[in-house]
Amino acid sequence: MARDVQITFDCADPAKLAAFWAEALGYRLQDPPGDFASWEEALEAAGVPPERRNDASALRDPDGSGPRLFFQRVPEGKRAKNRVHLDVRAAPDLEGEARMKALEEEAERLVSHGATRIERHEPDPPLGAGHIVMADPEGNEFCLD
Structure with a gap:
């Protein structure tokens, strides 16, 4: 079930x-x-x-x-890296430079709403499509994928 x-x-x-x-x-x-x-x-x-x-x-x-x-x-602050995180699927059907451009645009938009950009991972075919690691306003990591 x-x-x-x-x-x-x-x-x-x-x-x-x-x-x-x-x-x-x-x-x-x-x-x-x-x-x-x-x-x-x-x-x-x-x-x-x-x-x-x-x-x-x-x-x-x-x-x-x-x-x-x-x-x-909760009374305590965040202390360590998340063991589970969300992937925000901002460019699921795009590849290469078009994908990274869409992810960059979404990263800029979310930074304007309080997110922090952590790092960009370039595409690495055949398995790595590229993504951007971000953090929400309280430091919880998530990826733009």
């Missing part, structure tokens, strides 16, 4: 990191529960104190095909 998958990010600022990944992936903030018009309204009604209203955030793929992304506040 296939299972739904949720990807969880431990972070310092769930709202900020969710906004970055929404921009990077074309996802959107999960709708508030019930008939609430906003998360602020829902959290107020639930009695969540203002200082706890950024403890978590979640994103959904608008098409419903991708996994839910969940961001939870």
Whole structure:
């Protein structure tokens, strides 16, 4: 039996990191529960104190095909390289210079939203198509592939 998958990010600022990944992936903030018009309204009604209203955030793929992304506040900072990372498929059908040009354009766009560029890996046929290693605003590594 296939299972739904949720990807969880431990972070310092769930709202900020969710906004970055929404921009990077074309996802959107999960709708508030019930008939609430906003998360602020829902959290107020639930009695969540203002200082706890950024403890978590979640994103959904608008098409419903991708996994839910969940961001939870943790007290400790990132300490080491990720053992698992996301590959953002920014140029899956392109090769060579056209592929790297598309990846460079996406890297520039994401840097303007708070990402950091780490390094570029040139195409190395037959197995290496080329990619760019990036980090999100809290230092979590991901690849533009």
